Every structure is written in structure tokens, then in C-alpha cells.
Amino acid sequence: MSPRRAETGGRIDRLRTIRFTFDGAPYTGHAGDTLASALLANGVTLFGRSFKYHRPRGLLAAGVEEPNALVTVLRGEVREPNIAATMVEIYDGLVADSQNRTPSLAWDIGAMNQLGGKILSAGFYYKTFMGPVIGPLKGTRFWMFCEHFIRRAAGLGKAGTAPDPARYERMNAFCDVLVVGSGPAGLMAAKAAADQGARVILADLEANFGGSANWSGETIDGMPAADWTQRMVGQLEGNDNVRLLPRTTVWGYYDGNTLAALERVTDHKEAPAKGEPRQRYWAIRAGTVVLATGSFERPLVFPGNDRPGVMLAHAAERYVNEYGVLPGQRIALFTNNDSAYRSAFALKKAGAAIVAIVDVRSDVSNEMRRLASEAEAELLAGHAVVATEGGKALTGLKVQRFDARSGALSGDERSIHADSLLMSGGWSPTIHLASQAGAKAEWDPARQAFLPPKPTQRWIGAGAFTGSFSTAEAIAEGRAAGLQAAGGTASSAPLPIVEAAPGDPDPAPVFEIKAKGKSFVDFQHDVTAEDVRLAHREGFVSVEHLKRYTTLGMATDQGKNSNLPGLAIMAEALGKSIPEVGTTRFRPPYTAVSIGSLAAERFGDLKPERLTPMHDWHIANGATMYSAGLWYRPMIYGLAGETVEQAYVREAKATRESAGIVDVSTLGKIAVQGLDAAEFLDRVYTNMFSTLAVGKARYGLMLREDGLAFDDGTTWRLGDQEFLMTTTTANAGKVMQHLEYFLDVIWPELKVTVTSVTDEWAGAAIGGPKARAILAACVTGTAVDNATLPFMGIVHGQIAGVPVMICRLSFSGEMAFEVYSGAGYGTRVWEALIEAGTPFGLVTYGLEALGTMRIEKGHVTGAEIDGRTTARDLHLDWMLSKKKPFIGSAMMDREGLVANDRLQLVGLIALDNRPLNGGGHVVEKLDEANPHDSLGHITACCYSPALGKYIALALVEGGKARHGTRAFVSDPLRNRFGPIEIVSNHFYDPDGSRMHG
Amino acid sequence: MLITCPYCGPRDVIEFTYQGDGNRERPQPASQNLDAWNAYVYDRLNPAGDHNEIWQHSGGCRAHLRVVRNTLTHEIRSTTFARGGHKAEGRS
């Protein structure tokens, strides 16, 4: 039997032994143990080193609020730091390490920081390292020198760098009633709501439902409270309308009764089952929330209150009753309220000696006196602990007479020999979620606690959360809350009967014992009472400033223990009452949330890929794919040994010499249908579409409401009331929303349907001098000659037995055709075109060659239609109809949009025969050392096989007026400077003779 | 935050796209009143309190909605179709 494990008792499975390691040493525990309880049972008292001073620290708590015993859990290469040992369920093979110590927990060189305690007080970093350099040991530069050492010395566990192979998932849940917390109040609420037929979710952050009932030692309905819990859980489990979520922390309460929770699915297992996620992030939309989140016991602030062996009283009670572990053999208690007496009694029953109960109150009730005598404890009423003794473990404490009213100490110090000191500073309801939901907490002077605010969302509180600390009250409030949440009426059925130790829920208003020595308020961030007073002396009067200056409550535990004692000390320093000082608002998350769970399946597995119908063909035929938004498109079809430039130059050249084919399925396609389709297009495009004949296509330009260019594309008239609009790939979604907005909001009288048909059609653009001959070789059912299929004409036919629609239009500047077929036939048609084209020297080409040919032609894309350019800037003013208003027509002629010095589209030729870069600037005077006075910038660039030069498109001040002049490219980021010539953007075949044929 | 789409019922805000201030009034298409156009394109009320807004249920039925939302509390006071005509029938 381990040194501190009691012979009997607890709810662990003593028949199952579990082996684990802590700091490399092997230990055993039992099923049902946490890492904290198992180590405590093994006699471990030292769990960690504190954040700033590296003071030895032991367990303060037994649950989620533990600030000291933070460990790093290792799974293979993956390390998860800063986990409270109280929340780690042990499993065979668990490996955990302590943190913030060098070289070991017992011998830590960082502990020397304690000697410099005065120096490291609140604001040390601000005072020392901020501001101008005044001497060698002050100022920002000094910080830069010291930072490395300070970052190493102060802090928590080290984050891992290995990729996390675990699976995370997101779940969406809906329920009528979400019950948070499964103590007696939560269980009653869940049961009452479920009995009404409501859909109920019951979530608890612990592994076992029951909350305090699992260790209170009370009796409910004639059975141990923990057994009653089991019975309640059993009844809930059988219900189809109840979902039980153990190990699930509800960490965020958002608008619309949407709550976020983290379920630790497999953290307590050796390995997950196949496909099982490590954690699930639950997004829960609840009709009503029952908050039964209980309360936290507060530490008392006195010198040496952080010594290993000083623990919260209820935590000790929990260790003994739930885990059968005694935190010590000679136990003293220090309290300002009645609840510690029950703890004393429980520990006595388990076999410990209670050497003293030190109570700040002089008027202790007779009931408490009786409990003390039953525990065979010496009662020191009107006393306080003023010091603790021992090194890495407690050996004793000193007490003095204490006046609770004045806070004055008097009389001689008396030493008491003890190996465990349990403290209770009263209880604070766990109001975090209610605070997140909105509204301010309310101070209750009797309870000396902030109670939950009035609900601003649909929630109902029950039990200790509301300040009702007895189990009998919790049971009554829980049932009432559950009934109300489920829309039921009050029940007259008898409530379960509770037998519990008596006790007054109201503590004495004592938070701190002022005596010599470091008294800790925030254990995790090493903030002392003196730090709080120092902050006050230095002028920090707002609680929000105090928090930031001292970092009180800003550690990973977010001040679960320290919040109220810190406020109380601040209030006293200010000479104000606690409610006058106010409290900070709690914000999500309630406890630390793994980033993995937030990313969930979005990480790795699903950044959705959009694939064209011919995707697999491209891969099989050597394409290098390029991700364009969510789409994947061939960049080049490289041959062995080719560079990217060599590949696209070959592809573009072959296209201009014979023919090339490119997958254009990604172009946005929108079906515009209905009685008013033509009228609608007249309004959204700058040019006319109502005059377009059926069977013809037209190039169109759209502006935004502010008159700037928005998108361009061709639109095909397939029927009198039926158009197929194409958009740029990147803008497909935006254009769709734009059209929907105008139809819904501005012109609801128009009878037009717009539908995304991008995915309905596979598109292949085939261009080049041989393109028509290739089509003629494989198309049936229609001719493709100039008469049947003129420029911008549309015909229907078949290729490889599949219906196709062919439109003669050109982006490359060659005689070109876009061939559309149903997406399911895309590959079939593509292969047929390639088969027909092979004898003609047809090549497949990718985005690079596509871009090269469009730059040679001077066509614009999103790089030029960048939200700052007008139609005039892009020389598209010929498309601005004067016969009708259209979106943007009223705003496009504003002064600033027609000025002469606007950036306009031009072409550039590199005169030094070196590549240009997108984003490079155009300047009149080259000044490499101090580049200035940009005339504009490059939007797209390539090597032009048609010209045999490096060329670019650019937006340049003055535009056309500069054609034929020389300038320089200035690209300091890439160190590219050199002479250029400014020319027309139409580099190649400016009169379009090639595409008109 | 939840927005109750008259067609789809209450849905998470992630399914919606904010489509701008609902107080804007678009001048007649042929209007040359630049002040009116300027007000429509640029002027915004930005109230602290109830605000008329246009949202699109872009991740659902894609209808545009007129939403009255309190900018201080995020409370949604009402949602209706921006395009009249269709009946907001009860959900099946």
C-alpha cells in the first residue's frame, strides 16, 4: 500500500493497478485516480515550480481550478503542456513531466529568483525594460539583451514542435435544455427536464457525473450521495432524449444561446479506437440552459500559504472520500467559515489526526464546536495562521490571536506541528458562463461573494452557482430549474431527502492575514498581496488596470482562486467596498481549449478542393497543378527536364503555330433565365444585351455601384429568355451575390432566376491556326465553318456521341473556340478533341501559357480589375453604353475617376532582356539606394515567345501618353532595377486579324 | 449568434453574409443627382441600438433578408424577406 492511501474508502477500483511515469520515475495508481491523487497517494508533495520565483508548489485543489500542479503530458513526439494534474486521468503508459524547473523539480536553480523577490515585484518588467536607454541596465535595448534568459526562467511548460497527429472533430448539437454541471442540482435538473420529454444534454467537465455528491459523504434518500448519483445517472442513461457528455467542459456562452464545449474523448485512454477523435468541439444551440456549475472554495491569503502541504479544505475532503488518499497524517485547518469543519470530520474519519482548527472568528457556533470535538481537534477560535514552516513539504505552522473585525494580530506566536494545512476562505459561485452571457455579477455581502447576474439570455441557475451552498437547496433548485426549462409546472412530488452536516453558508469577511512574509493571491502568476498594494500605491486604481499591471488572474487558470481575494485587497487599499471596486467580466474560454479542436476537421483533412471534370486526366498526363482559390488547375504540362518557363513558352508557341487546348471549366457560369433576363443584363452590364441575337455571345463589363470596374466575361444568349453568363474564376461567387442582391433588394419586380451552373459544364478552349480543322475533324451534327460559326457565334453538335455547345471566342488572340459539355462527359470530350488534334500538332497548355497569351494580347483579369481601376483606366470605355443607365453609370464620371493622372493600363518591355516581377514599380529616375516617386506598378509579367522579349502589363500614371517612352523598373525587394519601354498593352496582333480569321 | 431565416428557420450566423445597411435608398437608375448617389453608396447611420440591415442567407436558401439587429446586444428583433411576394410559410 502506498504511503498515503487509506486502507479502505474512496471510489477508485483497487483491483486495477495502473502504471505510469512522472518525471521519468515509475509509479502506480488505481483506475479512477487522477494524476494528482495517484501521486499524492505515492507520497509526492512537490508538483511544480512557481511561475516567477520558482517556489516549490504542491497541490492546492482537486479539480479544474488547480493553479500549481501543472504538468506536460507526452504522447510520442507530441507534448501538451500546462495540464492540471487534477484533470489528468491516469492510464497504463501515461508519461507526464513537471514544468518550469532546471535541472529537476527538487533542485531548481531558478529558485534563486526568490532571493531577488523585491526586485521582481509587480511592474518589474515595465519599470526595467520600457522607455529610452538611460544607462546600460535600463530601457528597451536592455530588454532585448535579457529577453532570452528571462523567457527561459519564467513561464510554464514548453509547447511541442512535432505535428499533432490526433484527430479532432466538431459536432453540432441542438437541445431544449442544456444542463451544465452534474452535481445534485444538475442531475435533478436533467432528470426533471427529461421526464417532461425535453431533449436534454448534460455536460460535466469531470469524468464522473455527480459533482460534490461524489465526495461530500452526505446521504441522499438513505444512501450514500455517491450511490444516489449512480442511480440518477442510470435513469438518465436509459432515456432516448438525453445525451450525457462526461469530460466535457462548456467553455463559452455566446449570443443566441449558442454554447461551446470541449469533450475530451480519448485523453484518458492509452490509444483511441479507429477513427475516434481525441477531442470534440461541441457547438450546442440550446433552448434553455441550466447553469449548475457549483462554486469554488477560496484560499486565504497569509504568509507561506503556497507551501507544499497547504491545500483547500474541500480538496482534501475530496482526495480522501473519492480517491482514498490522505493529504497528511497531522492535519491543521484554517478557516473563516463553517464548511471546513465538515472537512475536518471527514479526514478524522479516514484516520488522520486533526491537530487544530484555526478559525478567524471568535464566535464559533455550538454546532461547529461539536463537530470540532468529534474530530478530536483543538479549536483555536479568534486565531489566524501567520506563517508556515518547512521546505518542499510542510512541517508546521504558527498561529496568533486575531481580531476579525480589525484584522489585528496580537499575543505570542504559537507553533503547531503539522504535515498538512487545509484552508477555507469561503466560497465563490462559478458564475463564469453567466458572466460571458452578458450582464454584471452582483455582490452579496452575506455570502461575501459575487452572485450570478440576472439572465440576459435564456438560462436558469441552480444550486451553489446561485449561492445556495447546501445539497438540499441544490436538489430543490435543480428540479425547479429543470421543470421550468422544459416548460413544465412546479412539482409537488416529494424531493429526495438529504442528511448533511449543518453549517452556516456565510463566512467572516476576512480574506487576508497581514503578517511578515510573502502571501500569495494568484498562485499561478506569483502575485502577492504586497504586489496588489504596490500597484495601488503606483496609481492603478481601476480593477482592469490592476489586473494588467500585476497580471493577477491572467494565468492559464484565469484567476479561479485569486479573483476575489485580489479584489478584496485592492478594495481595502482604496478604502472602498468590494462592489464599488467592481469585478472584471469573465470571457471565454472557461478553461484552456486546444487549437486542434477549434480547427477540427478543417485542419489537414478538409480545405475543400474544387476539381474540374478533367482533373484526373491532367494528373495522369503530367500536369503540375496550381491552386487558384479552392480550384486546382494545370499550371504547365512539363516535359522531362523542362523548367516552368521552358514549358509555358513551348505551350504558348505551339498554340500560336498550330493549336492548343486548355481546361476552362473553372470559369464562373451563371444561368440567367426568365421573362426579364435581357432587361436585367442591360442593367448590370455596361453594354447592351437585349439587342444580342439568340445563338450569339457578347463580351460584357460590370461596374460596382461606385463606378469602379467589377468583373468581365462573355454572356451567351441561348434563348429569348435564357442567357449563360460567364465570369472570371475568382469572382464567380461575388458576381452571383451581386446579381442576387439586385434581384432581391433593388429590383424585386424583375422576373429573373440566377443559378450557379459552373459545375454543370465542362469547358475546353481550343485555339490556334489549326483549331477549326481539329473541330471539323471531330464535331458532328453541325458545321464549324465561318458562315455557320462566325466570331461570337454559338452552335450545338456532338463530339464522341455527347452533346456539346461551341462558342467561337478568343482569350488567346488566336482563332479559338470554347467547347462546353455536361461535366460528366468532360473527360470524354476532352480526350476526343486531343485525339482529333494530335495529327495537327495540338498541345495541352496550362495557366502559365494562358496568362502569357493574354498578356501578349493585353486582356485584363483580376490583377488589373483590382477594385481601384475604372473602365477608362483599362481602355474599356468603348463598352460604356450611353443609351441606358447601368449599375455604376451615375458614379463612374466623378472628378477623381476621370482625372488625367490616373493609373492606366500600359504594356512594358524589358530593355535589358531580364524577367520583370509583378509588383515592381515603374519610375522615371532610377535611384537604387532610395527608390521614390513611383509612376505605377506591374500587374502581370511573362516571357513572350511571340515577341521574344520579357514583357509586362502595368498600371502607370498618364497611361497612353507615355507610349513609346522609356522608364525604369524599380523593385528593391527583389533587387531588380533596369530600363524598360512603355508601350500599348496590345503587344500582339493588335487589330485581331488572327482571331477573326 | 442565430438568425431566423423566414424560410429555413433559425440558423447559425456562419451561414449568413452581411450585405450592408438596410437604410440605403437607391436613386432612380437614371438619376444624375450625385449627392443622392453619394449618400446611397457611402453614407451610413451606424447607430448604437436597433439597426436595419440586409443579410443574405448565403449558406442556405440564398434569400436576402431585412434584419433588425441591436448593435449593442446582437439581439435580432425581426427578419423578413427583402424580396416581397413569397409567403414565409411555416416550416414543415
Place this chain on the structure above:
Amino acid sequence: MAEHQLPERLSPLEPDYHLGSHGNFEHGVDVILSETRPGSILQLAAWPGEEKRLIEVIRKVTGLALPDGAGGGVSSSARAVFGFAPGKFTVVDEAEGLAAAFAGVITPAIGTLTDLSHGRTAMRIAGPKAEWVMAKFFAIDFALPAFPLGAGRSTNHHDIFAQIQRSGADQFDIYVFRSFARSFWKALCHASEEVGYEVQ
């Protein structure tokens, strides 16, 4: 129009469509995944006030009577129809050529017909854990009372727009854009591993 036999369409899921049992199936398969490959998927839209006439046309052509109300729907073994937006309906047929059957009867005065037979990919998830797996993707309530038999829903999973019809007590048909279909299918399989799944 003279009907002639068209070649078979290529499924966008092909390289990632693996028949058989997968994931944690040793203890039983809790969902069955399949691509249903209907021949026709149509979008029908009515002008405001013309919904009833369109619903009547749908009944005449498909034999399916739409229940009243937003998102209402009904399905038979070969055909399905559901509302997914105000005045808009998705109509699905096992066979190709349904568009031709509607072409003459949806007059311009009633509304529009858009053929999406290639543009949407239909997947089916069935089994006791279908709701559980669906809840991983979509922020909508899949419980039977909230999502009745036959009903349709429009929603999305990140960038993937989806229409969903409940075609059985524990069966859903999901319609996604074809270009996203493979990505979504892989995610669907991945999410189903935990409960054990079979691809049919």
C-alpha cells in the same frame, strides 16, 4: 427531340470510391455511404405567387405531391422533390431526360427550369449513426421532429454548399456541387470511420 442512348457519365468520386467496409467496422457498420447517381437533377423556380401552379406541374409530371410549407418534400423509390428556397424546388429522377418532360409545361409565366444533372452530385448516408455523422458537417438539427421525412434543407459545410433531403428515418440524400464532391466524399468517409461504414 430524338432520344438516343448517351454514353455513361463519369463520377467525380471515382478514384476515391472504395466499395466495402471501412473504419471501425469490426463491431458492426453503423452507416452506409453511396453515390446515388440520379439521371436527372433539376431546379424549378416559380415567380412569386406562382408556387401553387408550379407544385401542380411537378405533381403532374412526377406524380409526387409536395406537402405545404417551406422545405417540404416527398420521395418515392425513383423520384424525389423538395423545396430548398422560397419558390424553388429540386426535382430528382433516377432516369435521364426529366428536363425534357418539364420543358413544355413550365411556361415563362410560371417560372424557370434549370438542368443541374451534371452539376450536382448526389450522395446517400444511411444507418443508425447517419444523424451523428451529419452533425459533424452541418449546423442544422437532424432530429426527426425538426427535420421530417421527405423535407429538404439548404445549408453549407465551410465552402461547400449542400442541399439535403431526408429520404428515410435514418437516411439522408446530400446534393453538392460536382467540383466539391470528391472533397466532400473524402470528408464524409473520414468522419464515418469512427462508427464503421460501408460503401455500396
